[in-house]
Amino acid sequence: MSRHASRVTRHGSNRICVIEGDGIGHEVVPAAVEALRTVAPDLEFVPAEAGFECFEKRGVAIPEETWAAIDASDGILFGAISAPSEDVPGYEPVILTLRQRLRLYANLRPTVSPPLPDLRQGVDLLVVRENTEGLYVGREKSDGETAVAERVITRKASERIAHLAFTLARRRRRKVTIVHKANVLKETCGLFRETAFRVAEGFPDVEAGEMLVDAMAMWLAKAPERFDVVLTPNLFGDILSDEASVWGGGLGMAPSLNLGEGMALAEPVHGSAPDIAGEGVANPVAAILSGAMLLGIHLGREEEAKRIERAVWETLAAGYHTPDLPGEEEKVVNTERLGELVLARLEAGPWG
């Protein structure tokens, strides 16, 4: 139970499997790799293929070598995947397959107010979303007139995600908000809520509160500063984390970490963005911060992860930004340049 959120080392050094994926994944992931390499020179990077481009080229979305590379790694740095607009026979949804097969049970989505003009300051929250069950177990049926989806909540999965949320809260402001709809969904949400509060008893130093999901949606829009760790079942977290990301400067700024036992996959929330792919203007911040989450939360190397976050924040505070972000016209830079500017700060070490 406590293996998560602690340092994993299968080899002398940490090995990271790098999957750029499709589209702008090829553009933003290199910036993240360079940032990780600079703060943690001992890391080993193993490139691997997966995604729709890979499927078109080789007829398989996740080739065997990629699974082998993952097996030999301590974590995955992932770019983005293109989903074909039509159903393509034989193409499996890559990220879902990885999440399932690697048992990545938690989805972590932080939102921090970035130093950008016209953005609300003071938000610093982390949505901890259960990622294996709830309405997403794929048990749906329909007779044409009535469609039914089963919502599965287990004590085991609820306990695991709650334990993670409270553990992570100890490294933050020690406050967990349990989100549910137990007033209506008495059994499923009831079990989630009850289990979470039981776990909370083991963390007397962490303040445990609760909020109905509809109220949560409102407060997240109204007073996002109130929240620290937000613990949710699968569907609620899916929705609320997107809502919260507005305070973080949008999709180009939103990192995530999918966490399992001894394995994690870091992934920017944005997609492969075929509309801007190849232009070199994608925002690499989400990918770089995802890399930092992999380093800090999964590999337990918090100092190094903080250095990356600080460098990103300082670069943005100095005004440099990709076209998706607000700011001065003359400080608009492309993907590569933003990466270079972050890297220069990392190479420079701390100011003063």
Add this chain to the structure above:
Amino acid sequence: MTLAERIIAAHAGRPVEPGEFVEVPVDFVLANDITAPLAIQAFRALGAKRVFDPARVALVPDHFTPSKDVKSAEQCRIMREFAREQRIAGYFEVGRGGIEHVLLPEAGLVLPGEIAVGADSHTCTYGALSAFATGMGSTDIAYALAKGKTWLRVPKTIRVELRGEPPPWVMGKDVVLHLIGEVGVSGANWCALEFGGDLEGIPLDDRLAIANMAVEAGATTGLFPPDEAVLEYIAGRARRPFTLLFPDPDAAYYEVIEIDLGELRPLVAQPHLPENVVPAEELGEVRIDQVVIGSCTGGRWRDLLVAAEILKGRKVHPEVRCLVIPGTQELHLRAVREGLAEVFLSAGAVLSTPTCGPCLGGHMGILAAGERAVSTTNRNFRGRMGHPESEVYLASPAVAAASAVLGRIASPEELMGRGKG
């Protein structure tokens, strides 16, 4: 501690005080086609076999290159063969390099917080990137090449407090000429100049010109603290990690000089010393024969850009030869790509491959007896650009370009007005 003391202390591993002698490891060593052959000879005489670190050495053919005669070709050969033998990464062949002090910052080879020593007096240029950098003789450089260390006398520090913002046609060159005019060519002997205050309005290329001429006030080096402009310049270039060091707020300075940037005028240094500084507009009718826009002082991108802005749509005066020499191959190519080359050539200027050439009377624009030049270079000693009876006026690229058009020494404001177009 001052910035110079901080950097030296970080290398010495203990606090230091002005006046004391310390042995320090060096982060970077450089020499050129004039000084390297001597250094190589001394290196052999030391019995040394390998340089201390081939990744931290640069050998740059730039002074008499492309080789102007057999003797200079032989000098280059000695250096080239040594570079190959020692597998020195920082050897930049003609056509792929440029003037050392423009080239090495551009190549990300000298970084903040470092100590760099070079067998060239204008090594102090790197102070603009917050490196403690100073010129030395070839034998000192031979020792540094072999051992990766050197000895230094910790200099006293003169703080130069810059205030306000320079007017449109006043450049870094004017700032440093003003300073040299104030303190004199030996006024900063055994001192480090530390620039501070309102640095935001001084572009990095201008800071490089300022640090470059610290030695013309006699200073060991001229240093700027690292800031956003430095980091932006280094981003994408740095070849290794570096450290940002800053002067203590309560550092003890030997002297503090304040310069009100807003009061500065476009200046020139009259023959035959860089300290003979007067505003260009006060000179009256001084006819000229040649203009040189280039060198490790005035051959960077902003220098070319400002010169092109003035020369655009104008012609070099019929009685003047104007030489434009971009500092590096990269800048030359950029000048071609961004249309500056056409501006210079249509104006009737010569556009040359990078070389130190005329600055030290080497080649590529030597003055005859009685001839007079305005030059963006750093020294106007008697005979520096040719005949002992020739004269060199030092100035910014803006003054040089305006003078090229008017055929006499002139302030750019005369052509362009006081505002910025």
